[in-house]
Amino acid sequence: MGWVVSPNVVWVDSPDEIQLYDTTAGEFQTLNATAAAIWRxxxxxxxxxxxxxxxxxxxxxxDDNQRGLIADDTGRFIEQLAAQGLIRAEPSRPDPSAAGT
Incomplete structure (x- = not known):
């Protein structure tokens, strides 16, 4: 499963932040530099x-500890984005090159 930006989300990338607008909810949100790095x-x-x-x-x-912290923070942030409807899960597509093997 992968993640895609929901079609109702418009976003603008600037050097230090990302601004999101949810056209369905009519709400703006600004992502700080760290959240923007995850979003990108x-x-x-x-x-x-x-x-x-x-x-x-x-x-x-x-080291693995630092990578683990990044993984934990990233997972929580992705869950928040999904809960807010800003991203949505996209089922994995089968690899066409694997067909017939």
Whole structure:
């Protein structure tokens, strides 16, 4: 399963933050620099594990403990985004190259 931005969300990326607007709820939200980094990785990959790996590299995680903290924080943030309807789960698509193997 991957994650995609809900179609009702419009967002603007600026250097230090991301501004989100939920057109259904009529609500604005501003993501700070850390949340914006997670959002950017999530939009780029759609995969939580890839987001964590990207953030660990971006922020220079040096050991498994630091990567674990990033994973925990990322998981909680993704859950919040999903609960607010800002992102939605997208079922994984089968890999067409794996067909017939």
């Amino acid at each position: 990785q999530l939009v780029k990959t759609g995969d939580e594990d890839a987001v964590v790996a990207g953030l660990a590299e971006e922020f220079g995680a040096e």
